[in-house]
Amino acid sequence: MSSRLPHFSVESASSEQKDVLQAILTGPRGNLNGPFLSWIHSPELASRAQELGAFCRYGTGLSLRLSELAILCTAAKWKSQAEWYIHYPIGIDAGLKADVLEDLRLDRAPKFENSDETLIWRFVEDLYEKKRVSDEIYQEAVTSFGVKTVVNLVGLLGYYTLVAMSLNVFDVRADGQIELPFPDTP
Incomplete structure (x- = not known):
């Protein structure tokens, strides 16, 4: 994994760092791929x-398919190499279509087969492009998912924006990542 940060070694880690690593490795993720070796x-x-990430990934009330769609929308908006690389196969396994994800990657409006995916995309687009969500889209989201899940969706988007910013600033690549899904320009 490349990075702008100094090399991190478990052998020289502080007790606080070791505690965090242990929590990550024994949690639902089970690996350090992504922003964790930056944040350490x-x-x-x-x-x-x-x-927060464990909750946003696994406890929002959204299906895995819709959570991964929101994460991949964020990765595409931020052109986050590692975030896209890590979540693309998870999204495919969760039922997202490759052609839809390719449209997202290329910043084109996807043609969704499922109305819930369309709604997530519209919500994300509104929020990232306008920095607000229209009353119409907000009401559709609340009607479809409920207030609590919409609150959690906003949290998920904020968390994965933090992830994308961290990965981009510190130039982190995922384990095994060779090809980049986005042009690598500053």
Whole structure:
């Protein structure tokens, strides 16, 4: 994994860093792929962020398919190499269509087969492009998913924006990543 940050070694890690690593490795993720080896340079941030991330990934009330769609929309908006690389196969396994994801990657409006996917995309587009969500889209989301899940969706989008920013700023690539889904320009 490449990075702008200094090399991190478990052998020289502080007790706080080791505690965070253990929590990540024994949690639902089970690996350190992604922003975690960036965040480990600030163990308190790493600890809090990984706990929030576990909730945002697994506890929002959205199906895995819709969560992964929201994550991949975020990765595409931020052109986050590692975030896309890590979540693309998860999204495909969860039922997202490759042609839809290719449209997202290329910043084209996808042609969804499922209305819930269309709604997630419209919500994300509105929020990222206008920095707000229209009353119409908001009401559709609340009607479809409920208030609590819409609140959680906003949290998921905020968390994965933090992930994308971290991966981009620190130039992190995922384990095994060779090809980049987005042009690698500053």
